[in-house]
Amino acid sequence: MADAPPFTLDAPRYDQSTYYGRWKHFSELVAPSSFFVSDKTIDASKAIIDGYKSGVLPKGSVTNAELWDARRICETVFHPQTGEKLPLLFRMPAFVPVNIPICSGMVLAPPTLFNTIFWQWINQSYNAGFNYANRNASGVDDTTAIAKAYASAVLISCGASVGLGKAVEHASFLGASARLALARTVPFVAVAAAGAGNAVFMRLKELTDGIDVMDDEGVARGRSQNAGKQSLTQVAMTRVALPMPILLFPPFILEAMKKVNALPKNRIGRVVTEISVVTLCIWGAFPAAIALFPQYGTIAATDLEPQYQSLTNSKGERVTHFTYNKGI
Incomplete structure (x- = not known):
């Protein structure tokens, strides 16, 4: 994941205007390995994304790859509108x-x-x-x-x-x-x-x-x-x-x-x-x-x-x- 693109919350990692980009996006979200993510990892991922949103995340403390991974975990766990944790x-x-x-x-x-x-x-x-x-x-x-x-x-x-x-x-x-x-x-x-x-x-x-x-x-x-x-x-x-x-x-x-x-x-x-x-x-x-x-x-x-x-x-x-x- 060394070639991870610059992180943003404004758009998904992959181009959503193409079918391949959407397939890549959803393939990562539905990967069964994410089913076994621990509550500790979920909380840490949410803290990273919240810190990024509020601007308090120290620059360089988290790599782009880690930011994308934290976003992926949050998107699989929390509802995008309500922010509530989805049932497992x-x-x-x-x-x-x-x-x-x-x-x-x-x-x-x-x-x-x-x-x-x-x-x-x-x-x-x-x-x-x-x-x-x-x-x-x-x-x-x-x-x-x-x-x-x-x-x-x-x-x-x-x-x-x-x-x-x-x-x-x-x-x-x-x-x-x-x-x-x-x-x-x-x-x-x-x-x-x-x-x-x-x-x-x-x-x-x-x-x-x-x-x-x-x-x-x-x-x-x-x-x-x-x-x-x-x-x-x-x-x-x-x-x-x-x-x-x-x-x-x-x-x-x-x-x-x-x-x-x-x-x-x-x-x-x-x-x-x-x-x-x-x-x-x-x-x-x-x-x-x-x-x-x-x-x-x-x-x-x-x-x-x-x-x-x-x-x-x-x-x-x-x-x-x-x-x-x-x-x-």
């Missing part, structure tokens, strides 16, 4: 380890009615918590709305999974191999539909009440429903893309390995291989999906409500673009 299991580095048993259950467990409902329920429960913890925190929380959103997502997920599974099972006009291939896509379709619905339902107030938008100087200028709509659209698209490699790839990879005799014959070796394939797919999919859009989105003033289209900054210059926190 809902931090970005926890996503991969938590999803290993969940996705393994959805992909590898026998497709019985109980297994289907159980693993879809577990998955949507975790997604709901993750979505809520990493939401845009502009609005006031509504417990009743959150409960309805969670119930809706679970119903969509379980209903789609069971319904599609039965439909494929009774599709007698298809050959056995075609039904098997379609059956392997059922978990993805159910999770993608429910994932998008989960994100929208859990954050519906961003549509009705709007989200905070900041001008080119980082000053909050109000809340916009149009920005909330763009933000949630991007989140929903991410939720559709995320499960694609996680739930679609493993069954076909494992089947290909089986055909070339690359899958271990003994039970323990086979299970380890299956879980390893699922883990690698999750690890690769998460940063690839959330990098589709920047965490801090940009929207033109002309795409916002009329009251934002003629605002000026402190220099008297017209504000042509605003930013907002999309969340994860």
Whole structure:
């Protein structure tokens, strides 16, 4: 890390205008190694960043690499708007380890009615918590709305999974191999539909009440429903893309390995291989999906409500673009 660029809090380390830059940014944030960061390290990192912000950090006492590392830790632990510490299991580095048993259950467990409902329920429960913890925190929380959103997502997920599974099972006009291939896509379709619905339902107030938008100087200028709509659209698209490699790839990879005799014959070796394939797919999919859009989105003033289209900054210059926190 000797070649670390000069530190700043004004922009991420990597260029967020490119997909590769966003992928690098999120790959560092979701690295499972950050899951095991101690409270002592978290407190030390926060002290470094707070000292940098206030200007009391002695010049040269901390390297650029150490400053970037401290910022990375703070961004994985604290909510960017509220500053509150996120629950451990809902931090970005926890996503991969938590999803290993969940996705393994959805992909590898026998497709019985109980297994289907159980693993879809577990998955949507975790997604709901993750979505809520990493939401845009502009609005006031509504417990009743959150409960309805969670119930809706679970119903969509379980209903789609069971319904599609039965439909494929009774599709007698298809050959056995075609039904098997379609059956392997059922978990993805159910999770993608429910994932998008989960994100929208859990954050519906961003549509009705709007989200905070900041001008080119980082000053909050109000809340916009149009920005909330763009933000949630991007989140929903991410939720559709995320499960694609996680739930679609493993069954076909494992089947290909089986055909070339690359899958271990003994039970323990086979299970380890299956879980390893699922883990690698999750690890690769998460940063690839959330990098589709920047965490801090940009929207033109002309795409916002009329009251934002003629605002000026402190220099008297017209504000042509605003930013907002999309969340994860």
